[in-house]
Amino acid sequence: MSGHDAMVSGNGRARKAALPWPLAVGGLLVGLHIVVALLTLVWTPYGVGDMAGGRLEAPSLAHWAGTDRLGRDLMTQIMIGSRIALLVGCGAVALGALIGVTIGILAAFATRTLDDVLAAALDILIAFPTLLLAMLIVASSDGASLGTAILAIGIAGSAIVARLTRILAKRVLAMDYITAARVAGTGWPGIARIHVLPNIWPTLIVNFALQFGLAVIAEASLSYLGLGAPPPNASWGRLLQEAQASVYTAPFGAIAPGIALVSLVIGLNLFADGLRDAADPTRRRSR
Numbered sequence: 001m002s003g004h005d006a007m008v009s010g011n012g013r014a015r016k017a018a019l020p021w022p023l024a025v026g027g028l029l030v031g032l033h034i035v036v037a038l039l040t041l042v043w044t045p046y047g048v049g050d051m052a053g054g055r056l057e058a059p060s061l062a063h064w065a066g067t068d069r070l071g072r073d074l075m076t077q078i079m080i081g082s083r084i085a086l087l088v089g090c091g092a093v094a095l096g097a098l099i100g101v102t103i104g105i106l107a108a109f110a111t112r113t114l115d116d117v118l119a120a121a122l123d124i125l126i127a128f129p130t131l132l133l134a135m136l137i138v139a140s141s142d143g144a145s146l147g148t149a150i151l152a153i154g155i156a157g158s159a160i161v162a163r164l165t166r167i168l169a170k171r172v173l174a175m176d177y178i179t180a181a182r183v184a185g186t187g188w189p190g191i192a193r194i195h196v197l198p199n200i201w202p203t204l205i206v207n208f209a210l211q212f213g214l215a216v217i218a219e220a221s222l223s224y225l226g227l228g229a230p231p232p233n234a235s236w237g238r239l240l241q242e243a244q245a246s247v248y249t250a251p252f253g254a255i256a257p258g259i260a261l262v263s264l265v266i267g268l269n270l271f272a273d274g275l276r277d278a279a280d281p282t283r284r285r286s287r
Contacts, residue, residue, distance in 0.1 A: 019274070019278070020274040020277035020278055021274070022270040022271070022277065023273075023275060023278060024274070025267075026267045026268065026269070026271030026272070026274055029267025029270070029271075030268060030271055033085070033264050033267070036083075037086050037087075040079050040080050041083075044076045045063075045076050045079075046076045047076070048072070048234055049072065050072065052067065052072060052073045055071050056069055058250075065078060065252060066252045066253065066256070069246060074252070074253065074256055077257075078234070081234045081235055081239065081257060081260060082264070084219070084229055084234065085261075087146070087150075088146065088149055088153065088229075089216050089219070091154065093154070095154030096157040096158040096161050096211060097158075097204070099154070099161075100158040101161060101162070101165050103122075103158070103162040104161065104163065104169060105169055107122075107166040107169075108166050108169035108170050108196070109169075109192070115166075118162075118166075122159050122162050122163045123163075126159045130156040134153050134156045134218055135152075135227060137151065137155060137156070138222060139227070144228060144229070146228075146233060149228050153215045153219060153222075157211050157214060160207070160211070165200065172199045173191075181194075203279075205275060206272050206275045209268055210272045213265045213272070216264055216265055219235065221237060224237035226238075236257040236261045237261075239253070239254075240254055240257055243257070
């Protein structure tokens with residue numbers, strides 16, 4: 001092989017090995033929030049409820065993001081807000097995946113009549129606003145709490161996962177090797193475990209990343225309305241709600257948690273887009 005051919009081959013391998021930029025940037029943003037969330041388990045600048053300074057102090061060396069209307073350190077609350085957002089997102093996505101994948105698989109293997117009924121029910125749930133459904137679930141429970149927020153957001157998002165799972169599973173079930181597996185005597189649980197789930201999992205993972213971002217927004221929205229994690233839990237949505245009254249005199253109280261929320265959601269969306277590019281290289285080349 002000539003030197004030129006080796007160089008071209010090396011460059012080709014380098015291009016193949018390169019990560020899609022959305023995956024790299026999104027992973028960096030999400031990873032930063034994960035590091036901050038883990039850091040809060042052992043250290044924060046101040047206690048979450050400590051009156052550490054004067055009311056509505058501007059950002060300074062003592063208070064990197066300023067203080068709120070009660071004199072609490074905003075950076076401390078924003079850091080703990082990362083932990084709350086990631087915890088709710090993980091819990092809601094896990095619950096939504098468990099419910100949605102189970103219903104979607106059952107619908108794909110069900111009789112045509114039952115499948116039509118489940119499909120219609122999923123369409124109705126998806127058409128119903130996710131935030132409104134979460135609000136109804138929270139309002140009908142014993143009261144606002146972190147667990148209730150996870151339950152509400154997870155149930156609300158499970159319909160989208162179920163419909164996607166049903167569509168993907170039906171495509172796999174139409175393949176010839178599924179017919180061969182049935183002729184060989186493999187039951188539907190075995191087909192689902194051996195053939196269906198491994199083939200639909202990559203697409204579902206991308207959807208879970210997108211659902212994570214929606215769960216973070218839903219948690220912030222519920223907290224903004226007073227239906228999320230109650231104090232002393234620090235939530236970005238509650239920080240935005242509390243900063244609303246002083247947004248003109250102390251805008252940093254809204255800007256700082258807003259930046260944290262936007263950076264995590266953008267990171268999750270970029271990460272999901274990067275996963276999609278990595279799973280489908282032809283889509284990346286078409287850009």
